[in-house]
Amino acid sequence: MTDTFIDIIRFVISFCHVMAASTWFAGSLISLNINNLIKIHQSFETIFSHFINWTNTIISTLVLTGVILILDSISSIDSKLYIFILILKLFLFIWIALILYINRYKSYYFNNPNIYNNFVKLLIQSKLIFPITVVIFLLSELLNIIRI
Numbered sequence: 140m141t142d143t144f145i146d147i148i149r150f151v152i153s154f155c156h157v158m159a160a161s162t163w164f165a166g167s168l169i170s171l172n173i174n175n176l177i178k179i180h181q182s183f184e185t186i187f188s189h190f191i192n193w194t195n196t197i198i199s200t201l202v203l204t205g206v207i208l209i210l211d212s213i214s215s216i217d218s219k220l221y222i223f224i225l226i227l228k229l230f231l232f233i234w235i236a237l238i239l240y241i242n243r244y245k246s247y248y249f250n251n252p253n254i255y256n257n258f259v260k261l262l263i264q265s266k267l268i269f270p271i272t273v274v275i276f277l278l279s280e281l282l283n284i285i286r287i
C-alpha cells in the first residue's frame with residue numbers, strides 16, 4: 140500500500156518535471172525566431188508574452204521537481220557516469236538561468252564594451268537557450284537509460 144502511494148507520488152513528480160521541461164522546450168523554440176514568427180502571425184506575440192510571464196514558474200517547477208527526483212534516485216545510484224551526467228545537466232541548467240537573469244537585469248557593466256564583457260555577452264546570448272535545452276533533454280534521456 141505504502142509502495143503504491145510512493146509510486147504514485149513519484150509518477151506525479153516525474154510527470155510535472157517532464158511537462159515543465161516540454162513547455163520550456165516549446166517556449167525556447169518560439170523565442171528563437173520570435174521576430175519572424177510575429178510577422179507570420181500576430182498571435183505568436185501573445186503566446187510569447189504568456190511564456191515570458193510563466194518563465195519563473197516553469198524554472199521553479201523544474202528545480203523543485205528535479206531536486207525531488209534527485210533525492211529519490213540518489214540512494215539507489217552508484218554509477219559515477221550517472222553523477223557526472225547529472226552534474227553536467229545542472230551546469231547547463233545554471234547557464235540557462237544566468238542567460239535569463241543577466242539579460243533581464245542587464246547593468247551598466249555592459250554599457251562600456253571591453254574584452255571581458257564582450258566575452259560574457261557571447262556566453263549569455265538568448266539564442267543559446269534552445270540548443271542548451273536540447274542538450275539537457277539528451278542528457279536526461281541518458282540518465283534515464285543509465286538508471287535502468
Ligand code: HEM
Pocket residue numbers: 156157160161163201202203204205206208209212229232235272275276279280282283284286
Ligand atoms: C531546462 C531544464 C530541464 C529540462 C529540459 C529537463 C528535462 C528532463 C526530462 C525530459 C527528464 C525525463 C527523462 C525521462 O524520464 O525520460 C528529466 C529527468 C530528470 N531531471 Fe530534468 N530537466 C531540466 C531541469 C532539471 C533540474 C534543474 C534538475 C535538478 C535540480 C533536474 C533533475 C532531473 C532528474 C534527477 C531526472 C531523473 C533522471 C532519471 O531518469 O534518473 N532536471 N529531466
